[in-house]
Amino acid sequence: MIIACLITGFLVYDSWDGRFGKLGLTVKNRSLIDIHGTFAFVLFFVFLGFLIVSINIGRNRLIKLDDLPKLINKVGTKIWWHRLHRIVNTTILLAAILSIGSGKLQDENWLPSGEMNHIWYYIHLTGWLIMLLAIATHLLMSAKIGGISLILSMFRFKFSTK
Numbered sequence: 001m002i003i004a005c006l007i008t009g010f011l012v013y014d015s016w017d018g019r020f021g022k023l024g025l026t027v028k029n030r031s032l033i034d035i036h037g038t039f040a041f042v043l044f045f046v047f048l049g050f051l052i053v054s055i056n057i058g059r060n061r062l063i064k065l066d067d068l069p070k071l072i073n074k075v076g077t078k079i080w081w082h083r084l085h086r087i088v089n090t091t092i093l094l095a096a097i098l099s100i101g102s103g104k105l106q107d108e109n110w111l112p113s114g115e116m117n118h119i120w121y122y123i124h125l126t127g128w129l130i131m132l133l134a135i136a137t138h139l140l141m142s143a144k145i146g147g148i149s150l151i152l153s154m155f156r157f158k159f160s161t162k
Contacts, residue, residue, distance in 0.1 A: 001043040002096065002131065008036035009128055016111040033108055040103050047096055054093060063090040085141045091134045099127030 012033055015026040026032060054062065067083045074080040102123040110118055142150055 001039060001046050002135070004039045005036065005043055005099075006128060006132060008032065008039055012036050012111065013125070017116050019116070028112075030112060033111060037103075037108060040100065044100055044104075047100060051093060051097075054089075061086060061089050062093070063087050081141065081145050085138075085145055088134055088137050088141060092131065092138060095127050095131040095134055099124060099131055102127055 011026050014023055015028050015032055018024075063086045067086055071080060071083050071087075074083075102120045105120045106118070106124060110116065110121060142154075146153075
């Protein structure tokens with residue numbers, strides 16, 4: 001859902017705004033805003049469940065209080081990569097909260113009206129940029145920590161007890 005929101009969000013940005021760079025893939029189309037909003041609406045509920053699971057069951061994969069000081073002392077070691085991965089995982093959750101929350105505080109008529117200087121729109125763009133960078137970093141770190149077997153396991157639907 002996040003990837004669908006990133007893609008549709010970029011298409012909305014590319015067609016209506018584009019001041020920080022534009023590919024010109026689409027023309028101004030109001031339905032793109034509606035499609036992006038629909039994906040975001042579904043993402044809100046999926047993310048809410050994911051957030052609850054992450055905080056309860058997956059809390060070992062999120063940042064801990066002692067991660068930052070210990071990160072400096074163990075640069076390049078295996079535990080350093082794991083601690084850095086926890087920071088990236090937490091960043092993804094925080095960027096999603098920022099993106100979804102700021103998206104809910106926007107008016108869908110701002111872009112068609114040419115109103116692109118609202119603080120919530122800038123926060124939304126910043127949140128999605130952080131999200132894009134954090135997901136890319138997460139995938140690279142997953143490859144570094146878990147190797148090809150971890151990446152392939154993401155595409156399998158079988159649960160392993162190992």
